[in-house]
Amino acid sequence: MSFFSRPHAQTQEGSVAVALNGTPPPVPAPLARNLEALDERKLSSYTELKVSLHQQLLDMINLSVIDKMPAAEFRSQVGEMVRELLVRENKPLNRQEQTQLVDDILDELLGLGPIEPLLKDESVTDILVNCHSNVFVERGGQLYPTAVRFKDDRHLLRIIGRIVSAVGRRVDESQPMVDARLADGSRVNAIIPPLAVDGPLLSIRKFAKVPIDMAKLVEIGSLPQSIADLLQGIVRSRRNVLISGGTGSGKTTMLNAMSAFIDGRERILTIEDAAELQLQQVHVARLETRPANIEGKGEVTQRELVKNALRMRPDRIIVGEVRGGEAFDMLQAMNTGHEGSMTTVHANTCRDALSRLEQMIGMTGFELPTRSMRAQIASALHVVIQLERMSDGRRRVISLQEITGMEGDVVSMQEVFRFRRDSTDSEGRIHGHYVTTGIRPKFVSEFQARGIQMPEGIFDPNHVLD
Ligand SMILES: Nc1ncnc2c1ncn2[C@@H]1O[C@H](COP(=O)(O)OP(=O)(O)O)[C@@H](O)[C@H]1O
Ligand SMILES: [Mg+2]
Numbered sequence: 001m002s003f004f005s006r007p008h009a010q011t012q013e014g015s016v017a018v019a020l021n022g023t024p025p026p027v028p029a030p031l032a033r034n035l036e037a038l039d040e041r042k043l044s045s046y047t048e049l050k051v052s053l054h055q056q057l058l059d060m061i062n063l064s065v066i067d068k069m070p071a072a073e074f075r076s077q078v079g080e081m082v083r084e085l086l087v088r089e090n091k092p093l094n095r096q097e098q099t100q101l102v103d104d105i106l107d108e109l110l111g112l113g114p115i116e117p118l119l120k121d122e123s124v125t126d127i128l129v130n131c132h133s134n135v136f137v138e139r140g141g142q143l144y145p146t147a148v149r150f151k152d153d154r155h156l157l158r159i160i161g162r163i164v165s166a167v168g169r170r171v172d173e174s175q176p177m178v179d180a181r182l183a184d185g186s187r188v189n190a191i192i193p194p195l196a197v198d199g200p201l202l203s204i205r206k207f208a209k210v211p212i213d214m215a216k217l218v219e220i221g222s223l224p225q226s227i228a229d230l231l232q233g234i235v236r237s238r239r240n241v242l243i244s245g246g247t248g249s250g251k252t253t254m255l256n257a258m259s260a261f262i263d264g265r266e267r268i269l270t271i272e273d274a275a276e277l278q279l280q281q282v283h284v285a286r287l288e289t290r291p292a293n294i295e296g297k298g299e300v301t302q303r304e305l306v307k308n309a310l311r312m313r314p315d316r317i318i319v320g321e322v323r324g325g326e327a328f329d330m331l332q333a334m335n336t337g338h339e340g341s342m343t344t345v346h347a348n349t350c351r352d353a354l355s356r357l358e359q360m361i362g363m364t365g366f367e368l369p370t371r372s373m374r375a376q377i378a379s380a381l382h383v384v385i386q387l388e389r390m391s392d393g394r395r396r397v398i399s400l401q402e403i404t405g406m407e408g409d410v411v412s413m414q415e416v417f418r419f420r421r422d423s424t425d426s427e428g429r430i431h432g433h434y435v436t437t438g439i440r441p442k443f444v445s446e447f448q449a450r451g452i453q454m455p456e457g458i459f460d461p462n463h464v465l466d
Contacts, residue, residue, distance in 0.1 A: 049091065053082060054105050061109075075106060113159045114148045115204070119186075125206055126248075131199035132156045141393025153199040160190045160202055169291070179291075181274040182207075205248075211278045212250075214257040222250065223397040224434055224465040227417060229455040230400075234383055235261035237446040238316075238340030244353035245387030250395035251344035252276050252320060254387060258342065259318060266340075269312060271305045272320030285312060302326040303364075306333065319343040327360035334380035350384040350401040354411055371409050378403055378411045382443055392430045402441040416441050417465070434465040 057078065069077075079102045086093060086101075093101060107116045118127045118137055126138035132150035136143050150156040164171050167180045176195045180188045185207030192200040212220075214228050223231075234241060235258050243258075245251045256277050262268060264281045275288045287309065292299040302319065303326040309317055310333060317333050319326060321344045334341050347353035354377055361373050368376075386399040398419040404412045416439060421432040438461035447454050457463050 050101060050104050053085060053101070054109065056085065057081060057105065057109065075102075078102065078106060078109065112163060113155070114150055115159070118146070118148065119204070119206070122209075125208070127202075127204040127206070129156065129200070129202035131201070141389070141395070156200050156202070157192065160192070160200055163188055164190060179274070185276065187274055187276070207276070211256050212253050213260060217254070217257055220394070222395050226455045226458045226465050227397060227400065227434065230458065231258055231385075232261045233447050233452045233454065234443060235259075235340065236263070236452050237443065237450050239382035239443050239446065240334040240339060240380055241342040242353055242357075242381050242384045243342070243344040243387065244347045244350060244384060245344070246348060246389060247346065249387040249389045251387055253395075254385065254397075255318065255320070255342055255344055262316060262340070266315035267313060268316050268318060269309045269314035270318045270320070271302055271309060271326075273302065273323075274320075276320060277318065285314070303329055306330055309333075310338075314338060315340070317341045321345065322357070322360060324360055325364040327357050328364045328366070331357070331361075331376050331380040335376065350386050350399055350413060350415075353384055353386070354413075374409065374411050375406055378406050384413065390430050392424075392428050394430065402443060404442060414439050414441070416459070436461055436463055436465070
């Protein structure tokens with residue numbers, strides 16, 4: 001098995017480094033240059049040294065062998081190569097420094113380089129790389145700058161390439177945008193120049209290993225217990241639900257938490273662009289879209305999956321997020337006996353969410369008159385929930401509205417609850433409370449018909465929700 005990609009290298013079975021077994025290859029010129037530069041400037045030499053060694057190793061190593069070689073062996077062989085290079089370059093490091101260097105280089109070679117520690121840090125939920133020297137993380141709903149740096153944009157680009165190639169995607173000038181899911185479920189988006197103006201952009205939304213359930217949402221103050229109870233009734237009584245909110249407002253999390261209320265005997269079909277939902281029921285059939293391959297072929301859209309799902313005898317269909325024409329098929333499914341279906345949409349208000357659906361129906365290419373489009377929406381959907389990620393980092397349910405039908409050409413809705421902001425304290429925390437509008441929603445009759453308990457008195461206008 002040859003580890004060297006260099007044609008002149010003398011290889012030995014199972015060997016990483018020819019240098020250790022035969023004539024040492026000449027020190028590559030760029031490395032020599034970099035190491036000289038280190039001497040001259042005595043700069044943040046460690047990072048420089050590491051990156052430069054890493055780059056050279058990349059040139060020297062036949063990467064395709066990495067997967068086939070036991071990790072320990074790879075490790076020790078790369079360790080030898082690094083020591084060899086250091087000696088040859090007259091860069092004496094003590095044993096501890098060497099071990100650290102080898103560890104870091106291995107992280108760079110096998111893992112995701114400088115962001116590897118952030119990926120391992122459980123308190124980090126999002127990693128946002130704005131260019132090689134500007135990396136933010138989100139912790140507890142707030143963004144913080146970090147000291148993490150890539151050497152330069154090329155280094156960043158290499159890491160991006162590694163992330164996306166691991167899931168069979170690629171990113172280059174002809175495909176400067178890519179959306180992918182890591183093996184652990186985290187979502188990755190990368191967009192590179194020329195679309196990204198100041199250098200490659202990388203956004204990683206880490207997968208929460210333990211999903212936030214409804215009890216947790218109540219505990220962290222995203223909604224009061226009584227509204228959680230109401231949501232449970234809404235799911236049990238098979239109302240069709242649309243969850244609306246901005247990016248990162250917690251739509252998927254809410255969808256997941258609400259789905260937990262579905263009876264385990266029902267057949268649930270989930271359709272997502274990137275499988276994020278973690279339903280606990282046994283009878284769940286999960287579908288995920290597929291992007292086009294490099295030749296532009298083989299794409300399977302959400303729309304096709306929704307259509308196919310209808311032939312799979314689902315009791316309920318859950319679409320992770322509607323973004324296009326699948327909205328139309330989803331509404332049809334809701335209108336044709338798949339009651340209790342749910343989805344999310346990117347919008348800033350409940351009303352806006354409906355306009356977004358209209359636009360999406362427009363994307364199907366059907367020339368539907370506006371009125372019939374709206375009638376379709378009005379008869380399919382029962383409840384719209386608006387979420388918001390507020391300036392204090394907390395995600396809250398800020399409005400719950402019921403769709404009551406059509407008035408003329410307009411879908412009529414009524415608000416059942418709203419979050420009212422009272423004050424902001426010195427630490428920026430928002431305080432407020434939920435107010436009811438005093439309207440008794442129509443879906444309540446559905447609760448009664450199915451024998452579902454209604455939280456006591458929650459629609460009374462003077463009732464304080466907790
Ligand atoms: N109510 C919440 N409170 C705190 N964190 C939340 C809440 N809802 C979601 N999150 C976290 O916020 C991030 C984005 O949530 P997600 O549900 O994927 O948002 P969306 O689907 O709206 O983009 C995730 O890391 C998730 O764990
Ligand atoms: Mg989402």
